[in-house]
Amino acid sequence: EAGVVQSPRYKIIEKKQPVAFWCNPISGHNTLYWYLQNLGQGPELLIRYENEEAVDDSQLPKDRFSAERLKGVDSTLKIQPAELGDSAVYLCASSLGGLAGRNEQFFGPGTRLTVL
């Protein structure tokens, strides 16, 4: 079974440039998460989707960040414009959703963003 796929794995951009990350979750997983992981920290939730609906985006900085999950499968996270402080690893995860006992999250390898 294929795991969560993310691309690109690494991205270096200059500040004020736009950037986009792509995530393909495990087949059949209704719930998709985007996390931000700073160096030496645990993942922090940016947004969670149930199918194509964003059900928790309270931590997403909406002035520059946007996300979409068309058709309830793949998802894209965008930053425009990027700032120096956005340098971090962006993790995508998916889970079956439903009852909490089934909420094992499967993580992708992440995209490491460096903003110069």
Place this chain on the structure above:
Amino acid sequence: AQSVTQLGSHVSVSEGALVLLRCNYSSSVPPYLFWYVQYPNQGLQLLLKYTSAATLVKGINGFEAEFKKSETSFHLTKPSAHMSDAAEYFCAVLVSGGYQKVTFGTGTKLQVIP
């Protein structure tokens, strides 16, 4: 709001020695608790989870954790460390019946000394 606190950002053990990584949680309702492992340049992988069944939970790679309500703890242990255990470990909490939001700790980096 639920939270977890991991004591010790770095832990060093000798190969073959006991591994003990500490996690304390804060939750006003019965929590679900998780331990994840992250190897360099990889995503997180679930080691084990507590979902209100048995308080002693066994996971992959010989790890186990015990849920102690009286101490609000969920420490991760392994009797004998292996070089391949060197990684970063994250404790996480999910409030049952809630919004399915998982909160992660800040992580503990485990170093195994040969």
